Amino acid sequence: MAGRRPGRPATRREILEAARDVFAEEGYDRASVRAIARQAGVDPALVYHYFDGKPALFVELLELARDPRAVMEAAAAVSGPGRGARVVTGFLQAWEDGDPTPGTRFRTVIQAVCTSPEAATALREFLTERVWSRSLPSDDRSSVRARRASIASQLFGVAFQRYVLLVEPYASASIDEVAALVGPVIDQLHGEMPQSDLDAMEAVVGLDEQR
């Protein structure tokens, strides 16, 4: 593949695009900073000048897509029917926008975090520190955190069926169709639960704080 175009310095973005290509082709585990530098047509030292190694490149790539905070901010701001569908639409668009073959970016990220504990840590910190905590900082009750975790689980499981397992109708449906299918489930998870269930959930989430 082509490296850097002659006559101007490689930008940070060109290194990121090279990293995206090499991660997708080789998998996170096998991708080396040296191979990423070669793809970008620069010296490996320049990669280290911009980024603190492979996990940092990996996290930056997550941000190359549409800012995921926008999805959660939309979810927090809007209420009433239709909120769930908008969350689903935003979540899937964040994975698919600019992805030449929809699903490649998701598969690359998941494969990376299953293979490398450092990539898993990077993604966990990205989600908890940059997405969850900034977009929904005002309500830190355990029951709210438990609901949030169940919505995250739901979105993640749907993406896994759509992009990896290719389960129908998730795999072939348009984003709008998936939003129509999964939106009501998200709304339901946002909705009311019996107080006894919430108490049980609070008890478990509270354990985390004592650990």
Add this chain to the structure above:
Amino acid sequence: MAGRRPGRPATRREILEAARDVFAEEGYDRASVRAIARQAGVDPALVYHYFDGKPALFVELLELARDPRAVMEAAAAVSGPGRGARVVTGFLQAWEDGDPTPGTRFRTVIQAVCTSPEAATALREFLTERVWSRSLPSDDRSSVRARRASIASQLFGVAFQRYVLLVEPYASASIDEVAALVGPVIDQLHGEMPQSDLDAMEAVVGLDEQR
């Protein structure tokens, strides 16, 4: 590592155990039938005698754990409060029983299906043909299939947070604690939804049948 003990033929199970070790160590993508045969102390031809290649070995490994149908049968048979918690318990036990380091088997499977389309197909067929259709054959309404998909998404997302991302409280909690946290969510997903939401879901699931 040790190969086959001398004096008796390698069993099918010994080949499977070798495959499990090699998949976990090398990743599905890099694991070769030759390496699996070497680990089991047999000729590669014997591996092909028992199994129709790597995807077949992969599916057999999924069954090495507690039969996952048991989980879904329990879910179908039991109703009322507490059902969700039992489903969660069965699902997590199926992944953790006999796993030397809980989470290794899950990470190996997910890494395999993200890397290899043939492994993804094998897992999808295993889930749809052997788990879902046999355990819950009697009700094929689209709305029931849509709920089932949302429960599968939820379980999968929780496992991902517990075994891969190591998100608290899922990561450090006992199976019973996770069941207390996620069970009510599963019960809620089994429960009542407004008819208008069910109609919207049916419309999308119905598309699948026309494709």
